[in-house]
Amino acid sequence: MNPPDTPTAGAGTDPPDYQELFRQFKGQEGELISILVRVQETFGYISEESVRQISQFLRLSENQIFGVASFFSKFRFDEPGRKSIKVCMGTACHVHGGGFLSDTLGWQLGITVGQSTKDKRFDFQRVNCLGCCALAPVVQINEKIHARTMVTQLKEILQNRE
Amino acid sequence: MNNFPAIQAAARQQWARLEASPVPVIYVGAATCGLAAGAGDVLHAIRQTLTERQVEARVVPVGCIGPCYLEPLMDVRLPNHPRITYANVDPARARRILERLLLHGDPSPDLAFAHFGANGDPLTAGLPRFFDTPMLRHQVRLVLRNCGFIDPEDIEHYLANEGYAGLNQALGMTPEDVIGLVKEAGLRGRGGAGFPTWRKWQICRGAAGTPKYVICNCSEGDPGAFMNRALIEGDPHAVLEGLLIAGFAIGASHGYIYINSDYHLAIARLRTAIAQMTAHGLLGEGVLGTDFSFGITLKEGGGAFVCGEETALIASCEGRRGMPRSRPPFPAIAGLNGRPTIINNVETLGTLPHLLRNGAAWYRQFGVEGNYGTKTFSLVGKVRRPGLIEVPLGIRLRQIVFDIGGGSWKRFKAVQTGGPSGGCLSEEFLDLPVAYEAMAEAGSIMGSGGMIVVDEDTCAVDLALYFLRFTQAESCGKCSPCRVGTWHMVRLLEDLAAGRAQPEDLAKLQNLAETVKRASLCGLGQTAPNPVLTTLRHFRTEYLQHAKERHCAAAACKELVEYRIDPARCNGCQRCIEVCPTHAIAGARSEAHRIDLALCIKCKACYEVCRYDQLAGNAVIFESRRSQQ
Numbered sequence: 001m002n003p004p005d006t007p008t009a010g011a012g013t014d015p016p017d018y019q020e021l022f023r024q025f026k027g028q029e030g031e032l033i034s035i036l037v038r039v040q041e042t043f044g045y046i047s048e049e050s051v052r053q054i055s056q057f058l059r060l061s062e063n064q065i066f067g068v069a070s071f072f073s074k075f076r077f078d079e080p081g082r083k084s085i086k087v088c089m090g091t092a093c094h095v096h097g098g099g100f101l102s103d104t105l106g107w108q109l110g111i112t113v114g115q116s117t118k119d120k121r122f123d124f125q126r127v128n129c130l131g132c133c134a135l136a137p138v139v140q141i142n143e144k145i146h147a148r149t150m151v152t153q154l155k156e157i158l159q160n161r162e
Numbered sequence: 163m164n165n166f167p168a169i170q171a172a173a174r175q176q177w178a179r180l181e182a183s184p185v186p187v188i189y190v191g192a193a194t195c196g197l198a199a200g201a202g203d204v205l206h207a208i209r210q211t212l213t214e215r216q217v218e219a220r221v222v223p224v225g226c227i228g229p230c231y232l233e234p235l236m237d238v239r240l241p242n243h244p245r246i247t248y249a250n251v252d253p254a255r256a257r258r259i260l261e262r263l264l265l266h267g268d269p270s271p272d273l274a275f276a277h278f279g280a281n282g283d284p285l286t287a288g289l290p291r292f293f294d295t296p297m298l299r300h301q302v303r304l305v306l307r308n309c310g311f312i313d314p315e316d317i318e319h320y321l322a323n324e325g326y327a328g329l330n331q332a333l334g335m336t337p338e339d340v341i342g343l344v345k346e347a348g349l350r351g352r353g354g355a356g357f358p359t360w361r362k363w364q365i366c367r368g369a370a371g372t373p374k375y376v377i378c379n380c381s382e383g384d385p386g387a388f389m390n391r392a393l394i395e396g397d398p399h400a401v402l403e404g405l406l407i408a409g410f411a412i413g414a415s416h417g418y419i420y421i422n423s424d425y426h427l428a429i430a431r432l433r434t435a436i437a438q439m440t441a442h443g444l445l446g447e448g449v450l451g452t453d454f455s456f457g458i459t460l461k462e463g464g465g466a467f468v469c470g471e472e473t474a475l476i477a478s479c480e481g482r483r484g485m486p487r488s489r490p491p492f493p494a495i496a497g498l499n500g501r502p503t504i505i506n507n508v509e510t511l512g513t514l515p516h517l518l519r520n521g522a523a524w525y526r527q528f529g530v531e532g533n534y535g536t537k538t539f540s541l542v543g544k545v546r547r548p549g550l551i552e553v554p555l556g557i558r559l560r561q562i563v564f565d566i567g568g569g570s571w572k573r574f575k576a577v578q579t580g581g582p583s584g585g586c587l588s589e590e591f592l593d594l595p596v597a598y599e600a601m602a603e604a605g606s607i608m609g610s611g612g613m614i615v616v617d618e619d620t621c622a623v624d625l626a627l628y629f630l631r632f633t634q635a636e637s638c639g640k641c642s643p644c645r646v647g648t649w650h651m652v653r654l655l656e657d658l659a660a661g662r663a664q665p666e667d668l669a670k671l672q673n674l675a676e677t678v679k680r681a682s683l684c685g686l687g688q689t690a691p692n693p694v695l696t697t698l699r700h701f702r703t704e705y706l707q708h709a710k711e712r713h714c715a716a717a718a719c720k721e722l723v724e725y726r727i728d729p730a731r732c733n734g735c736q737r738c739i740e741v742c743p744t745h746a747i748a749g750a751r752s753e754a755h756r757i758d759l760a761l762c763i764k765c766k767a768c769y770e771v772c773r774y775d776q777l778a779g780n781a782v783i784f785e786s787r788r789s790q791q
């Protein structure tokens with residue numbers, strides 16, 4: 001029942017096995033986005049190697065695959081940090097001060113949204129609505145949602161997950 | 163041979179056994195909102211308690227029942243007693259409640275929120291009925307009727323509650339009659355625009371070309387809306403049944419569900435449901451023994467807002483960039499793979515089973531002339547009772563915000579409907595009926611169900627900037643009015659928010675907004691200016707204050723706000739010095755502290771501790787002072 005792990009969890013543990021992953025697909029162009037989603041879930045990001053593999057599987061050009069993947073902001077092309085931090089930037093969270101959380105986190109981690117820390121410990125993303133707007137503002141660290149988060153709780157939340 | 167009666171009878175028997183369960187039944191709201199609030203830990207604690215205490219009980223995880231602010235919700239039903247709801251439970255509380263109730267028959271009235279039975283049971287004395295509580299009293303639950311009551315992973319629960327009876331009904335009619343029924347009911351699309359569902363269907367049915375397709379639109383790109391997700395999580399079969407009915411009506415043999423790939427739980431529930439349907443002969447060759455055949459495929463979306471637009475959605479389904487194209491041809495004529503395609507919203511489809519089963523006249527008793535039926539909203543923002551609601555159309559905004567939502571935390575300012583495509587409606591619109599035309603006349607839209615309430619702490623300029631930044635980032639870039647126009651609108655709004663704008667800029671902004679609205683290729687660009695146009699109209703003074711006096715009355719625009727410490731109230735506790743990330747605050751213990759504005763990043767940390775820490779004196783003030791340029 002648990003949602004599949006976020007990118008950070010499985011990254012770099014097993015050797016990439018694309019054939020295994022492609023087995024659930026028929027090899028049609030219309031499956032491209034689903035395949036990209038699976039690849040990102042498995043490897044944490046879309047690498048050049050992934051694009052090459054998908055290109056062979058679907059018989060589409062690498063450019064075409066990269067073009068589609070880069071259209072959607074959810075796909076990333078660099079290796080994510082180990083702890084995924086997602087600050088909700090949905091409307092409910094915005095009016096409850098989500099912007100303060102994201103600004104302060106950026107300051108504390110020394111990076112801006114979309115980056116990961118140099119030591120690859122933290123990965124910092126913004127997302128649009130995590131579906132629990134009644135608990136706004138929310139921050140998600142790996143799978144755990146922190147509800148009604150205050151700026152002054154951020155440090156502790158980050159340390160908790162070390 | 164139609165075997166539906168047999169399937170239904172078997173399911174009803176199973177349901178009756180659950181209803182008459184000789185052991186207690188425990189329900190936990192375990193949709194996304196419940197899980198985020200900690201329902202997973204509560205479930206774990208429940209199971210542990212049952213094992214430790216050696217009590218036999220059934221645990222049923224259910225969908226979202228609506229009042230998300232009360233999550234996690236745990237309900238317990240003792241044999242022959244009404245189901246009792248406990249709100250805001252945590253593992254310790256769940257354990258305490260269960261031990262008292264299951265071992266000693268004590269319902270813990272101090273911890274209980276409501277019950278679901280008839281009044282008069284000694285166990286629930288003094289408790290209100292759940293549906294009589296203020297948030298629920300004004301709602302009509304038609305689409306959401308099963309959410310929170312059935313196990314969304316058990317098709318038998320759905321079947322026992324009249325599930326697939328609507329489909330069975332439809333299969334006994336001609337497709338034309340199904341379309342006729344939907345026409346008579348006056349059902350309009352719940353995805354936002356309110357286009358008559360029957361008309362689309364009829365065009366598609368009459369269109370040349372096979373196969374035909376029907377697609378369920380669960381793109382739900384509105385940031386701050388979760389009603390479609392909640393419906394699928396709580397009652398996936400209702401949407402699937404609707405998809406089959408739509409497919410039958412238009413003559414499609416295959417359906418797709420286009421769903422945001424981040425909706426993990428909803429996707430898992432759909433996969434389970436589809437497998438169960440296949441096992442019951444509700445999918446595949448000869449559905450329910452008729453000659454109607456149907457298959458369903460899930461299509462994961464990349465989560466782009468524009469992919470909610472029909473032609474962009476189709477492009478994305480075909481494995482291309484999610485860019486819209488100009489219409490006509492409309493998808494009903496040439497859609498997926500160039501074939502006639504109908505795209506319907508999740509809620510539109512979720513309505514169909516009830517409509518088919520109960521008839522058009524029944525459906526028309528809800529709502530008002532021209533706007534029949536109900537609409538779900540995710541009522542969130544600065545409202546006291548946020549959650550998932552369903553109301554009859556024609557209801558006043560005031561009833562939604564105040565009666566259902568309990569009003570705003572601070573002074574009510576506005577309500578935004580329709581997300582980034584919608585408008586911001588001020589206090590004077592509170593008596594507006596929630597109906598497609600009325601909302602459009604007021605400059606907003608009904609939208610797919612996002613409803614965000616804001617109070618005096620939200621600035622109209624900041625809210626407009628928030629939405630424009632969103633649409634600008636989500637603009638696919640195909641047409642220049644949207645790509646370039648939204649970019650310039652963001653710049654102008656940023657200037658306003660930073661106090662760099664001149665009063666003349668308001669006219670520029672207005673002009674630009676109207677141009678983008680008129681000239682854009684698709685619905686995204688055509689509606690993107692709505693938040694700006696409505697705030698300009700209803701909150702013009704605020705815009706002028708930003709431009710003329712560099713003043714943000716809500717103290718929300720960071721650049722116009724300054725933090726300071728009131729020396730009369732500061733007791734020198736040094737808590738703010740501890741939390742300030744930039745070491746901008748100085749002061750000896752027990753002496754008034756000062757903020758160095760050159761170092762202050764306005765992160766609000768000092769304000770929070772000073773306001774909420776018991777030792778602190780609530781001395782940090784942030785405000786925007788008026789200044790003439």
Ligand SMILES: Cc1cc2nc3c(=O)[nH]c(=O)nc-3n(C[C@H](O)[C@H](O)[C@H](O)COP(=O)(O)O)c2cc1C
Nearest residue numbers: 351352353379382383470471472506507510685686
């Ligand atoms: C930018 C944009 C975003 C949209 N997003 C959604 C969406 O998230 N969900 C949805 O059902 N309809 C969305 N729509 C409307 C759909 O294009 C379409 O009109 C709708 O799904 C039709 O279904 P209905 O007739 O059942 O309402 C969007 C439209 C535009 C222009």
Ligand code: FES
Nearest residue numbers: 088090093130133
């Ligand atoms: S807006 Fe943040 S969870 Fe919905």
